[in-house]
């Protein structure tokens with residue numbers, strides 16, 4: 358865990374002293390776009406772009422879900438970092454190894470950031486969308502990368518899926534995303550990284566307020582916006598699939614488990630069983646990343662043995678008509 362300051366890596370944990378014990382996520386730095394027509398300077402093409410991901414990370418996971426849904430596995434290559442994020446940040450091999458990323462030769466992800474921008478200051482996060490031709494980072498904001506994967510790569514996608522951000526639903530998706538980002542996707546981190554009781558309680562109460570609200574919504578709708586999944590569902594999915602294994606215990610989000618919510622529990626299994634998605638979920642990386650890397654929360658670095666979760670059991674949600 359750490360960050361770059363003027364191109365030099367510093368090993369330090371998030372500083373919450375100036376924010377009343379509250380975790381404040383920093384803005385992503387690289388915000389260019391790949392476009393189908395190339396007007397942005399980054400034209401969509403098979404084999405040109407690469408994703409750096411962690412299988413543990415819910416933000417990176419979004420990009421892997423889209424890549425699988427759209428059949429972009431051949432067109433967009435991937436490097437997976439080691440699940441442990443320790444003193445050098447994300448690394449391409451386990452601690453102490455000399456493993457290097459086959460594409461860039463880097464040992465640590467911060468070297469990839471420095472290749473794109475020497476002298477950079479800021480956090481080194483996954484996912485990263487990398488352009489092999491210009492040898493630079495196009496974008497490191499998952500919400501933007503999935504929008505590109507949704508539309509811009511259609512000429513090279515091998516599976517056709519309905520638009521996940523259709524114009525007629527865009528406003529509703531944006532509104533759902535805003536609440537879900539603040540209280541659920543980032544909400545679990547705000548609860549888990551809080552270093553003050555009030556900051557923790559505020560985040561945890563808001564999180565369960567939204568989960569109760571989503572539970573009600575999903576009692577009558579198969580997906581958040583009706584009878585087919587959209588971007589809002591996939592953004593929620595990557596947090597929910599980690600909930601009982603890490604957020605419930607490690608991040609103290611323990612008023613209820615996901616499995617105590619009948620609709621949400623069926624919903625997450627429904628999404629998990631969507632073609633291609635199960636292969637993007639790696640509970641071993643997820644558990645090891647959080648429990649071992651985040652030593653301020655779990656100093657012993659012991660990884661719990663449970664819970665036993667089977668996302669493959671029948672969910673019965675086909676019977677729900679959209680509204």
Ligand SMILES: N[C@@H](CCC(=O)N[C@@H](CS)C(=O)NCC(=O)O)C(=O)O
Nearest residue numbers: 414415416480481482483497498499
């Ligand atoms: N806003 C970013 C957030 C990505 C992010 O925070 N990723 C985490 C992993 S779950 C990370 O790499 N953290 C490293 C750090 O904060 O130093 C996105 O959605 O792409």
